[in-house]
Amino acid sequence: AQRVTQPEKLLSVFKGAPVELKCNYSYSGSPELFWYVQYSRQRLQLLLRHISRESIKGFTADLNKGETSFHLKKPFAQEEDSAMYYCALRGYNTDKLIFGTGTRLQVFP
Amino acid sequence: DTEVTQTPKHLVMGMTNKKSLKCEQHMGHRAMYWYKQKAKKPPELMFVYSYEKLSINESVPSRFSPECPNSSLLNLHLHALQPEDSALYLCASSQEPGTDTQYFGPGTRLTVL
Numbered sequence: 001a002q003r004v005t006q007p008e009k010l011l012s013v014f015k016g017a018p019v020e021l022k023c024n025y026s027y028s029g030s031p032e033l034f035w036y037v038q039y040s041r042q043r044l045q046l047l048l049r050h051i052s053r054e055s056i057k058g059f060t061a062d063l064n065k066g067e068t069s070f071h072l073k074k075p076f077a078q079e080e081d082s083a084m085y086y087c088a089l090r091g092y093n094t095d096k097l098i099f100g101t102g103t104r105l106q107v108f109p
Numbered sequence: 110d111t112e113v114t115q116t117p118k119h120l121v122m123g124m125t126n127k128k129s130l131k132c133e134q135h136m137g138h139r140a141m142y143w144y145k146q147k148a149k150k151p152p153e154l155m156f157v158y159s160y161e162k163l164s165i166n167e168s169v170p171s172r173f174s175p176e177c178p179n180s181s182l183l184n185l186h187l188h189a190l191q192p193e194d195s196a197l198y199l200c201a202s203s204q205e206p207g208t209d210t211q212y213f214g215p216g217t218r219l220t221v222l
Contacts, residue, residue: 034210044152044199044213086151095140095165095206099151 002027004089006100013077014108021072021103023061023087031089033063033070034097038084047085048072057081077107111136113214115200121220122190130185130217132200140206141183143175144199146216152199158183159206190221 003026013019025031035047047056050063050070061072070087087100113134122128132141140159144152157165158177172194174186183200197216203209 036213043215046210046212049210093207095142095157095159095203096154096167097152097211099153102151 002031002089002091002098004087004098004100006085006087006103008103009101010104010106012106012108015079016076019072019074019077019081019105019107021085021087021105023070023072023100025068025070025087025089027068027089027091029092031091033061034088034090035059035061035070035072036086036088036099038086040083044086077105079107079109081105082107113200113202113212115198115214115217117217118215119218119220121222122187123222124190124192126190127186127188129187130198130200130219132183132185132202132214133181134202134212135181136202136204136212137180138202138204138212139180140203140209141177142201142203142211143183143185144201144213146197146199148196156185157206164206187219190219192221195220 005024033050036044037047038044048061059074063070084102084104086102089098116131143155146152155169156175161177172189176184197218199216200214201211203211
């Protein structure tokens with residue numbers, strides 16, 4: 001079964017601290033993995049996709065096929081990073097995005 | 110225009126009403142999507158239109174009826190909804206089906222009384 005697991009509902013850190021939002025997936029094949037972010041009162045927007053291997057707003061994520069993980073990391077959190085973060089999976093050549101339950105990141109000053 | 114727009118922003122309807130949600134994009138995207146997002150839950154896919162044809166229906170009840178009049182427009186017709194259908198309805202689009210990033214609209218917050 002295709003599944004995305006984000007074990008933390010809430011992650012609270014202080015400004016300048018490192019951040020790691022965990023994402024594990026279950027998929028028999030080669031999925032495409034995404035991180036979407038939803039800031040307060042804003043639309044859901046793409047943060048990262050694994051195939052682009054970019055760093056956006058200081059965030060990076062590496063697909064680890066052995067551990068079936070796609071954790072999101074940032075070395076120094078900023079207050080403006082406070083938002084809801086969703087990890088999502090799309091199977092090969094399908095349209096269906098499967099979202100994890102989301103992790104709310106709170107960055108305190 | 111590089112955004113997906115949705116109207117209305119909010120909608121309150123009774124269980125016997127008929128209403129429609131509208132989604133528009135002018136980015137030339139050929140795939141459009143409807144998602145449902147309940148409070149504090151992730152979005153769940155409802156329908157996918159690929160080149161104006163319905164390609165995925167995630168076993169959605171028939172009281173939700175999608176329509177794609179042209180490549181820029183996607184409607185969701187609502188009839189005889191239940192209070193449990195109250196949710197945020199999100200529209201998204203992507204350049205091509207199956208391979209590209211999905212861009213989301215701001216959503217329509219629906220309340221069924």
